[in-house]
Amino acid sequence: MDRDDTTLRVLSTSDLDGLDISLTDVVDTVEQAYRTLAAGKSDNPRKLTVKPEDGHSVSYAMLGRDGVRGVVAIKTSYKHGLHDDRARQHYYTTLTLYDDVTGLPVAMMDCSRIGSLRTPAVSALLARECAAPGATTALVIGTGTQGRLALPFLLTTLPELDRLLLSGTHPDGIAAVRAELARHFPDREVETVTELASAARESDVIVATAGPHTPAAVEAGWLRPGATAILVGHGLAPSTLHRADRVIATSEAQMRITGTDMADSQGALPTVDLELPSAIAGVSKARTSPEQRIFAYNSGLVVTDIALGHHFAQRAAEQDLGTEVALWR
Template identity: 70%
Template sequence: MSDSPTAPAHAPIPDDGKRLRLLSAADLAEIELPLADVVALVEGACRTLHLGRSANPRKLRVTPQGGHSVAYAMLGRDGSRGIVAVKTSYKHGLHKGRSEQHYYTTLTLYDDVTGLPIAMMDCARIGALRTAAVSALLARELAVPGARSVLVTGTGTQGRLTLPFLLTALPSLDRLMLFGTYAEGVRAVREQLRTHFPDRDVEVVSDLRAAVADADVVVGAAGGHTPAAVEAAWLKPGALSILVGHGLAPSTLHGADRVIATSAAQMHVTGKDMADTAGALPAVDAEFPAVLAGDSPGRTGPTDRIFAYNSGLVVTDIALGHRFSRRASARGLGTEVALWQ
């Protein structure tokens, strides 16, 4: 199914431009996309960005003194679909446990062909899917050839999604390890994995250092309160470490042979907790969209220890959000509001 603006791709919307379709988390939960489709949509958005046909400016960030909350705003344009979008996210209670935090994120899409609004939607699921898809693409492109083992730290949303997406992109992985401290979260990781790969299971590890020593790919997908802090010295030659949330110590970045980021500018906005004692971050060797396109090298040798920083690109949210909005419209999901009347 094409998402090109030259095809009848845009969701039906009012032609007066005064109403907006609102899509709740419950609406979007009614729609399923195969994992391979999600990966393909995200990969296409990254490639279009690298070609200069899309725009993904550096995100804005605000946080108060004391750091009890953080808010981000991202503006972007998808050139292959002719869609402009704004994404916002706000998290409150950063010093509290996960269950006590408040998190809100939205994505608003506008049709830059007709000049009309398309939809405003909850972006939590879209953001979670695109992040896990990017991790899978990073592993596909940057892991040592013949990679067989992966370790994931964390059992939250990304901890649960990472393994199914990794197996979608790297089906040769045969040892799946998990470091998690919540029994309920471990069960959820297993359930998510078996939903997509019924014949696969995950090995729960307690000796983090020993597991890291055996892992070709290490994904830091834990929350901010994780006890996990993988050090560079634990990684074997050729290992790829991917940072999504927490679970990797700064040494994995500063001691890497190569540093790849989805966006160097955004790493310097959201990656400050990985800075050295002087508050500095190392230079990025390549941005991932260029690696995907084959215009910049990712791995240069089998023993390279690579650090990959997975920060959100709003163009990938747009690609997924547009697909979800089309599916929702076709099924009559959502609520239209006369926002501008």
Template identity: 70%
Template sequence: MTAHGTHGTPAPDGPDDSSLCVLSTADLADIVITPAEVIAVVEQAYRALADGRSDNPRKLKSEPGDGHSVAYAMLGRDGARQIVAVKTSYKHGLREERERQHYYTTLTLYDDVTGLPLAMMDCGRIGALRTPAAAALLARELAAPGARTALVIGTGTQGRLALPFLLTAVPGLERLLLYGTRPDGVRAVREQLRTHFPDRDAEVLDGLGALDAAAGDADVVLAAAGPHTPAAVTADRLRPGALSVLTGHGLAPSALHRADRVVATSAAQMRVTGTDMADGSGTLRAADAEFPEVLAGRAAGRTGAGQRVFAYNSGLVVTDIALGHRFAQLALDRGLGTRVPLWR
């Protein structure tokens, strides 16, 4: 199958074919892509946004009063790749254990050169890769000079890939610490690490006391746990110069409110999705800078080696678009997917 929408490649049924290629979880599962390539794609998306070539409107959120589910919708345009896309995300059973929850996320791509649909895909793997890539970029740009110790909190989808991405972006890390409550998750983290870095392993922390002590040793603390984690590292546990990156859960609100500097991938999205980090009065501290502007050199990230920096890592749809487009290219080049004449 030859894909339309890859800029100059002919459509399978002619130049005006508007059929939609659906790429399933199975279609995308065997696509090989390295952490370094993912990081490069995500960085390009941030830089295009900072340059004004891309659009990343504030995400929409809907949830019932009892909080049993949450849904998001995100529209954006990647100006570097000239792709327009819509992402949807729906999670049900938020009060349940992970095994009882339902989660569905899709990404639909349109080629803004040809005006034709490119693909609709399961966005699970895209999100699982772009989030640790963004966290790794935050660590690369915001960690104190000479950072040597990293602590990852959480062993779910994001935690399992955090260490390979961190080591790719910050190769000087010497000591890797891991906190998780699920033995299978801990094993999965260590297996992922050895897959990409066969000679490296993580020190597994036993209990919250060990976590608090380790937080005081860490130059980079990446909180990627799920909402049911007992971990909540407070500001007074963080050493001077520490960078804390919030991707999921595992940091107390004080880590944000008492930071010397706050950087968000998007200040607008932080106001939407970061409400659980509000202080006792319900106030959410504002960001001092946005990360795309930091990457572009138009805003300061860390301004002193001894600063405690807090980074809020909310997913930007432009990064999903860029990585999703790359996956679509790789999948369609292999003839994967099912073409659906949706608009006929």
């Protein structure tokens, strides 16, 4: 079917799973999106959130524009069953892309794989910008979707890391973390830890990816001088934010929407010292002293989803993947 303004390429989970992309390619694509945003060439408005009073579900809508790629997109996410364990939850996320040069739709796709790659890539960029000189030990908390790729991405941006620690409770998740590490870095091994406080005290970089029901909560007093603590999901106590020497975020506005569980007893969050796009663009340094304890907040910016999603859409079109749907006929 010829492409026109009535058809839309729909890319399923299996379509995207069939596309190979290297970790370096993902990091480069995400980094480019941040540089474009820092240069004022892209737009990333604050996300919209809807959550019922009992908190059983949450939904987000994010609109953005990549000025270099010439693409406009909207991402939606819906998660149901937040009070249930992960196996009983329902989660759907989609990304719809439009070509802002031709005015034609590009694709609509499942956004789960994009998120599973983009988020650990952002954590790895935060680690690269925030880690103290000579950082050698990394600790990942959690073995879910984000935990499984956290170490391979960290090694992509910080290849000098020589000790890898993992805190997790689910045997299948621990096995999955080991498998992903072996797939990307077959010569590296990960140590599982049971004493979180001791592991945190030994770590230069901590990435907390655990789910909301985790009992893990690293306290500020456990962090060594120069440590970087990156929050993706759960696993860090609010003290790591409020007692940090520097606070870095992908977006302060997004942190104030999705980071309310880290607020103090008055419901307040501290001011962010620097946003990641500015650090990547070289406007200012994330770390200004080797001894600083840095808290970094990883919240999704839709411009990174747009860049990675467009990358996938181009590859899918080259391989004639997906289904052309006459949506507007």
